Amino acid sequence: MKYVDAEQVQKKMNARLTVNSIAKSIFLVATLIGLVVLVILFYRVISQSMGWIDLQFITNKLSTMPERAGIMGAILGTLWLMIVVAPITLFLGVGTAIYLEEYAKKGRLQRFLQINISNLAGVPSIVFGILGLTIFVRAAGLGNIVLAGGLTMALLVLPIVVVSSQEAIRAVPGFLREASYGMGATKWQTIKNIVLPASIPGILTGTILALSRAIGETAPLVVLGIPALLIPLPDGIFDKFTVLPMQIYYWTIDAALVAEYANLAAATIVVLLFILLVMNSIAVVIRNKFQRRY
Amino acid sequence: MANQKADISVRELIKQNKSTLNTNRLIEALVPKFLLVIATISIFTTIGIVFTLLFETVEFFTRVPIVEFFTGTVLKPLGDNAQFGVLPLITGTLISSAIAMFVAIPIGLMSAIFLSEYASDRVRRVVKPILEVLAGIPTIVYGFFAFTFVTPLLQKIIPSLEPTNILSPGIVMGIMIIPMVASLSEDAMSSVPNSMREGALALGATRLEVSWKVVVPAAMSGIVASFVLGISRAIGETMIVTIASGSTKNFTFDVTQSMQTMTAYIVEVTGGDAPAGSTLYYSLYAVAMTLFLFTLIMNLIAQYISRKYREEY
């Protein structure tokens, strides 16, 4: 007995194929939405910043007067912040990753640490801000200086560095480790001489991405209390500071008072996006350049 | 070869270097301990978060009864008759997250299906990183975008939309989360073995039937995990809602109105820099604790889902 009627199948076939092509177009459109928004966003920001980005804008100090205002302070603040964040996250992140991948027995402790790290990655950044405010700014009495902001940011992006370093370490093929052990190398010698050098591109890529996250974060710094007007340039990690996103934040809300602040905010966004783009490109270049050859 | 061996005996040299061996032993013993200490920093961070939040939250609940906090619909933290009901913040948070997911889930999932099932390798290699740029844009930029572009645009469609409202930041958060959902779902789908697709195609299925009835169900755990992570991200998002949704503590479900989320409340209170010791100050921690618990639960659910269903095929 025939259940599947060839004619029926034939008839349905066309409808099914049409549905398939319609679905494909819808999926394509959905994919394009993200891209379209990206284009609009860039277009808006760039057109609003037209005529406002020049060398003066980059090198001037902050000012209440739009024509005179510049973002050197925010750029230096961002730079100092990174000088705190980068070494701390690199050291703690890679250390944790090595421990988890190479030393921790695949048991309870390892699982607990791993779960803890993924949870930490999901904690809202503003909660880290409160942690920083309570512990670094107030309890430790640092005040809202670069160091306090940097420590807060370091904890915030630590999970990103840990996870990407873990992936990089895991990607080092077992045969390289075996070769090293086979020569009578100890575990640490193997890690130091073989595993880390081979995973450095991955670790660097992850660290750069983490830093770009830290550069773009605003919420925790709002909580730490960055002053609305701070003209002197910071020149050390114990100075008060502001950063690019904070400047964007204040200029955005104050645009209601001085309309040109909106242009300054847009111009700062362009600078910030440019910095992030450069950092991401560096990450991509590193990744491509050192793509596994084994 | 034998004649050269007379020059130096590596074996001898190695034996002479016994001391290296001993230093090695010591390093070998110390390194793991040292690394363990480093690894526990992440735990201390968590403990630090939980304790700072917990202490002040407990203090808060001695001033404002816990029931009143969680059932109160009026939040009026300043002034003489302060009232601390967290429900306006919770609804604000949930509504903005719901709007975000309403945007991010369908678009993200459809993008994922397109990239994983329809697009050629070349297209995928180009489009996926571009989408990921969206995820890398600082949220303050999205806030600016929502406030100065999306809200005015929406006001043309919905005239009753207030200048600050929850709808616009919700949508923009959704756009920000699209790449997260798309990328994680795409990963889940591309890890569905090709043999599964071939099995369905060989039965005469179209691409759509393969995607929708075989690949998506098989990748469901990864897909759902991406949704949950997206929600967690939306709940914790701060600057977009702070800028574009205002700070009105409305207890309402009308998305055209201004509402405040838990995160925006924290920004407002710390922006006014609540002094230590006031109830307002402690309310900051109580709200942060609530926020922390919300996202913690979401993250745990996401991990549970992706672990539990990892090896289905």
Added chain:
Amino acid sequence: AACGSSNSGSSEGDLEGSVVIDGSGTVFPFMSVVAEKYMTEAQEGVSVEVSRAGTSAGFKKFLVENGTDFNNASRHIKEEESAEADALGIEVKELKVALDGLTIVINKDNDWATELTEQEIIDIFLADGNKTNWSDVRSDFPNEPIKTYGPNENHGTYEFFWETILEKQDLVGSANLQQEYSTLVDLVSKDKNAIGFFGYGYYASNTDKLTAVKVDFGNGPVEPSLDTIAEDGDYANFTRPVFTYLNTGLAKEKEQVLDFAIYMMQNAQEVAGETGFAPLTDEEVKATVEELEGLK
């Protein structure tokens, strides 16, 4: 080099250190311009940092050990706050810096409420005023809901309005109270039925977006302006002095703090005009500067 020429108030430009100022959002524009001038024209080595948590919030940061050096205020220090200062052994000096006119603003498209009586304004903002629609105020006003806006309780302006104008009666519950003045400007400029209040300065820099209500205090409608805002001017009922409070202990300790205070007073009149405040009289300035010199 610190004890320079007492007339100029500022030394030769070689001071260092920082000055931390928080408090009133109303005074913020004034103070940030002074700070910028000071840092560019007088003392490049000093870092003056200005924030704007609001008068009340600012006092809480001012009245702690090692608190802020100055607290800007759009109202007088309260008794509790003075008591707190005494308890902490902080000696506080009030410096009146300018006069502000509390300005009632409406949307540009609002063509009906451009003139209101003082009592009508009070009723609109009172919980017991029973004015939910514009037509409740005057029958020829449109039958549309009134949307009230203002700064939140962190702000001196709120307290001035509530204490002095509403005489401590309850504010209408639906009032939309904000932390940032810029947000208020934005909200009122986008809401046709809006009515809000804040310092004159925020109106003055947004005359293209907002309309200031002419207030009838009994002698016909008065528009707030630098001329009418004065302790005995036509807008006197809504006029208030604005201040900054100095921690004299810190001023004695840190040369740059006192130096800044003197500089600020000497430039107060000029900057007030630029930032939408009615300036002090020459005598007032002179007296204050002398008092400050005395602290040295």
Added chain:
Amino acid sequence: MQIVTSMRESMNGTSTSDTPVEKNMVYETKDFHLWYGDKLALKNINLPIYENEVTAIIGPSGCGKSTYIKTLNRMVELVPTVRISGDILYRDKSILSKTFKVEELRTSVGMVFQKPNPFPKSIYDNIAYGPRIHGIRNKKVLDEIVEKSLRGAAIWDEVKDRLKENAYGLSGGQQQRICIARCLAIEPDVILMDEPTSALDPISTMKVEELVQELKKEYSIVIVTHNMQQAARISDRTAFFLNGEVIEYTATDKLFSNPSDKRTEDYITGRFG
């Protein structure tokens, strides 16, 4: 898939000589070439496949067996770099023409893969998948189809009480028979099998072999196998592939007892491969 213009020529004599009885042709492959990128994987294939027979394809690893069998239902074009020339006729229609609907072809031509690949669904849903996508929704009809197909694949008795369970709970051999049943459910005309038993234990292998013998009464079967004994046991006709070429194609008995090509002989006697 990019179709290189080809000249249809008469069938090349070498590969199709010595065919036994003339039957209806299901497939006819003419001068077929296939490249992966620049690599020529199939070279000038000419091969008729007959109705209600089991046609075995043997040859050493990498010789193009899978490539060929996947061409027969055009699954090979899932590899984006594939280019082809020549022609393949199924029931006298060119399956390579632009207007041809692959989904229809694949509905008539079932395929069983090397590694059992059931969907991660219940046994029932696995079998019902095909009928459902073709629009059969009636629960009773589906029930009947499922039972018939499972019986056809000789696995009904083993699974009839657990149709709602996930197919991944079954053993490899059972999974493979589920895949065969899944393919029977849409009542195909031809069944292609790519080393269907290579992942199975000897007992499961035997069961599948018996099943193939049974199925050939109703279906035409093309089976790729590494195992020469298997080819000898179950096929009517055998093609020997080497480096992408058909070296010899003839009745199975003859090929194994009296190969006409030296390379075939070397291969079946285990000299290489």
Added chain:
Amino acid sequence: MQIVTSMRESMNGTSTSDTPVEKNMVYETKDFHLWYGDKLALKNINLPIYENEVTAIIGPSGCGKSTYIKTLNRMVELVPTVRISGDILYRDKSILSKTFKVEELRTSVGMVFQKPNPFPKSIYDNIAYGPRIHGIRNKKVLDEIVEKSLRGAAIWDEVKDRLKENAYGLSGGQQQRICIARCLAIEPDVILMDEPTSALDPISTMKVEELVQELKKEYSIVIVTHNMQQAARISDRTAFFLNGEVIEYTATDKLFSNPSDKRTEDYITGRFG
């Protein structure tokens, strides 16, 4: 690695009978068992390995060849689930005892792997790696060691002008010889080789085979191979493994010409595997 208490017994007669001349033993394996988790991978191995000989280990895939050779330098314990019983003596010392230092063992026992696995460093650094980790820092000494080792691995002439280049720029066969040179650089006593030529082309394979012949003058070599011809060509003694057991262990000539076990015969004549 968890050491199950074991009873040392005298060597089992079956596997070590028929040894040719008696030489010095390098390794002695006694009643050795090894489990991966619950799976028994090596069963009651008794096997002596002699000085300055090439000992070949053959057997079908999965029979435990790699596991055994990795046990000889205790690399097998990198798999966390491994459990063992029995004993292995290297130069009369038990390598399984708690106090035994694996790093020392691995310094005396070099290993060459199936897939060439140079470090992603320069050729020079690859060879100098071993001496360096053992504390040799003197540049001149290192230079000499590098040259000597590369000569020893018959690759000096091919690479002497490009010592600073990355080893991954070399061909597979050259890489494998680099790995052998790397292993010679610490002047081991024994060299273990796990299918060292299986990833190489015939010419490279020949070179490595010649090298092994050369090396056996100074070193004792254990080599795992899939290729029976290779075992026959280069080894002095051959062990045939099957399912984790040693089926036969004797002089290579004898094993290939006159195996005493039916299974050995079946394997070497290609009946299975």
